[in-house]
Amino acid sequence: MARTLWQQTWPMAIGVLALLGFQLVDSAFIARLGTAPLAAQSFTFPLSFLIIGIQVGMGIAIAALISRALGAGENERARRLGSLVLLIGNSVIAMLAGLLWLLQAPVFSLLGADQSTLGLIRSYWTPQLLAAWVGAVLYFVYSISRAHGDTRLPGKLMVATSLINLILDPILIFGIGSWEGMGLPGAAWATVVAFTSGLWVAGAKVQRAGWISLQALGEEARVSLIPFAGIAGPAMVSQLMPPLAAMLAISIVASLGETQVAAWGLASRLETVSLMVILAMTMSLPPWLGRCYGAGDWTQIRNLLSLALKVAVGWQLLLGLVIALLSPWVALLLSGNPDVQSELALLIRFLLPSYAALGVCMLVVSAGNALGWPLRAMLLSSARLFVCYLPCLWLGSQWGWQGLAVGAAAGNVLAGLLAWGVLRRILSSPKRRAGQQASS
Known part of the structure; x- marks a missing residue:
């Protein structure tokens, strides 16, 4: 089982590292433009995460339904489901992007952006929304591929699109030769080109494989x-909780100053990169769990979840402690502003080790959506953010920047403990025990 978990996860881990790494590289390049552009980009993160939340929720439903159909031997139905969700997902994300473009001024003002920052956001937001839409469609294609057991294609394409973005970023942001570049919008246009290239390749592969x-x-x-709405609805609500929490968090951080907003934005990018293994498992595990669920094999499900949680906690705690020890040098690498470096290093020292507990919660939520507990997964995701994380963040902010960092870390730890308790209670229920005994 450990070998299979490794084979299913490592291509996605490399892909996630590449994909999230280029987002961190985006922010590192933008930081060279100055604190104001970096702060402007940081204000867009919550709304970008809103789109990602919708697409991930739909992707969870795609993987769950297709993998269950394949587990039951309904191959033709799995192909029809692939086409159906592509059409629905494409339309939903396009409408959401249009709405966020229309509402950009009042929303960013509500988050705490001043007039000068709004001007920077306005030039960046249009290409960023286009990039988000293309990226969402590409993610849906990846979901179909993972549901059919192919994690290598998404992994390879995530690396390839990241390299394209890495090459284009400095050219489009800073220019080349006599051309001065586009500045902040250049980062978004680089992403548009990279995602479009990946979509062209992935779409052709899915069509040739006959998966639609x-x-x-x-x-x-x-x-x-x-059934799709029954899974996607709670999953999307679960995935929408983080963007909503991010909006509230950025408003708390904005009250401390522009430098703090810039440091928080870099920390947010670093968070997603450091969680690459967890994120890869949330993508690779659901199709596997869905097939076990379709076959009624609860013993396999229990063993798989136990192994995944041990790997997640061990890896994340080790990585977090190492990066926390290297925090001054990591902050120096990501920002050229000494003030931003100081604030970022403080965040890293407290937050990175706490992601071991956060990873537990993320895996439990992902498993819940794959195993027929979408409502419980949604409630757990909501409790993580609005019962554990945000109250601790706000309370800590009353003691300044260090207090905010301590509060955020404490919220992650509480969420991990809550998720572990929920999972143990669900798997120890009489129904699950009966299923385990029957399959053994």
Whole structure:
């Protein structure tokens, strides 16, 4: 089992590292433009995460339904589901992006952006929304591929698109030769080009593999839309909680100053990169769990979750402690502003080790959506943010920047303990025990 987990996870881990790494590289390049552009980009993170939350929620439903259909031997239905969710997902993300473009001024003002920052955001937001839409469609194609057991294609393409973005970032941001570049919007346009290239390759692969089909699509929509909504709805609500919490968090941070907002934005990017293994497992585990769920193999499910949680805690704690020890040098690498470096190093020392507990919560939520507990997963995700994280963050901020860092770390630890308790209670229920005994 450990070998299979490794084989399923490592391509996604490398891909996630590359994908999230280029987002961190974006922020590092933008930091060279100055504190104001970096702060402007940081204000866009919560709304960008909103789009990502919608796409991840739909991706969870895609992987769950297709993997269950494959586990039950319904291969033709799995192909129809692939086409159906691509059409739905494309439309939903496009409408959401249009709405966020129309509401940009009042929303960013509400988050605490002043007029000068709004001007910087305005030039960046249009190409960033386009990048988010293309990236979402690409993510849906990745979800279809993972549901069919192919994690190598998404992993390779994440690396390839990251390299394209890395090459284009300095050219489009700072220019080349006599061309002065686009500044802040250049980072978003680099992402548009990278994601479009990946979508062209991934779409061709999915079509050649025969993983999508337009036959009897209307009938499939009639049968599957309610089950799809039953999984995607709670999953999207769960995934929407982090962006909403991020909006509230950035408003708390904004009250401390522009330098703090810039440091918080860099820390947010570093958080996603440091959680690469956890994020990879949240992508690779659900299809596997879904197949076990479809076959009624609860012994396999229990063993798989136990192994995944041990790997997550061990890896994340080791990585967090190492990066915390190297925090001054990591901050120096990410920002050229001494004030931002100081504030970022403080955040790193407290936050990075706490991500071991956060990883437990993320895996439990992901497993819940794959195993028929979408409502419980949604409630757990909400409790993590609004019962554990945000109250601790706000309380800590009353004692300044260091207090805020301590509060954020404490919220992560509380969330991990809560998720572990929920998982143990669910798996020890009589129904789960009966399923385990029957399959043993």
